[in-house]
Amino acid sequence: MKFDFFHDNIFAPFLWVILLQTIAISLANLSGDVQQSALYTTRWSARAGFPIFLIAFGAGAFYKLSKNKMSASLIRYRRQWGLAFAFSHAIHFIFILYFLQVNDRPISIENLGAGLIPYSFILLMALTSNTMSMHLLGRNWQRLHWIGSYTIWFGYASSYFGKMIDIKTLWIGLIGTLLSFAIIGLRIIAKYKLKA
Numbered sequence: 001m002k003f004d005f006f007h008d009n010i011f012a013p014f015l016w017v018i019l020l021q022t023i024a025i026s027l028a029n030l031s032g033d034v035q036q037s038a039l040y041t042t043r044w045s046a047r048a049g050f051p052i053f054l055i056a057f058g059a060g061a062f063y064k065l066s067k068n069k070m071s072a073s074l075i076r077y078r079r080q081w082g083l084a085f086a087f088s089h090a091i092h093f094i095f096i097l098y099f100l101q102v103n104d105r106p107i108s109i110e111n112l113g114a115g116l117i118p119y120s121f122i123l124l125m126a127l128t129s130n131t132m133s134m135h136l137l138g139r140n141w142q143r144l145h146w147i148g149s150y151t152i153w154f155g156y157a158s159s160y161f162g163k164m165i166d167i168k169t170l171w172i173g174l175i176g177t178l179l180s181f182a183i184i185g186l187r188i189i190a191k192y193k194l195k196a
């Protein structure tokens, strides 16, 4: 069988993360001001991870709704897409630390605490994304990954929803909120279709 770089490549999810994060960080650093670029790199590193999350979270639904080479590849490498998302969010975390270093009192304790919950799930999900953990945890593996993925979804949806309040970030907030709900809609349709 002929090797197809885009559909048969186990490293493709990680290459996408490297590409998106490189573009995001380069764009964020266009401003010469250190505090501004710390804010923008933090913001853009989260933004770059969003399409990767949507792919990992929606892979099953995409496949159920349309079976083709692309969706088959997404489902085959779903574990890699999940790990690539964890990698991408580790980059967001590095920029959060950078942001904290260059700003005096920038993040409230509540925000920090709320953000650490999805981060704990990201870590647990990444550590258990292997066949041995799946066997060891049994049904709890599915529970962990289900709760974890919806917690991450909530992290994105609530961040983008909050951005709609400010006129300066209305558009990105609206786009992010719509995409967050669209992926939930897609998952519901796929589930319903499977039962029909």
Ligand code: HEM
Residues within 6 Å of the ligand: 039, 042, 043, 044, 046, 047, 092, 096, 099, 107, 111, 112, 113, 114, 115, 116, 118, 119, 151, 152, 153, 154, 155, 156, 159, 160, 172
């Ligand atoms: C301790 C944990 C976290 C801290 C301290 C943190 C901090 C930040 C900061 C300072 C920004 C830039 C400010 C802004 O754009 O308004 C940001 C942006 C963002 N973060 Fe995080 N974050 C954390 C975890 C997370 C998690 C777990 C998610 C998602 C699951 C997330 C999603 C986002 C999103 C969506 C944005 C805005 C991106 C955009 O404008 O497109 N963050 N975060």
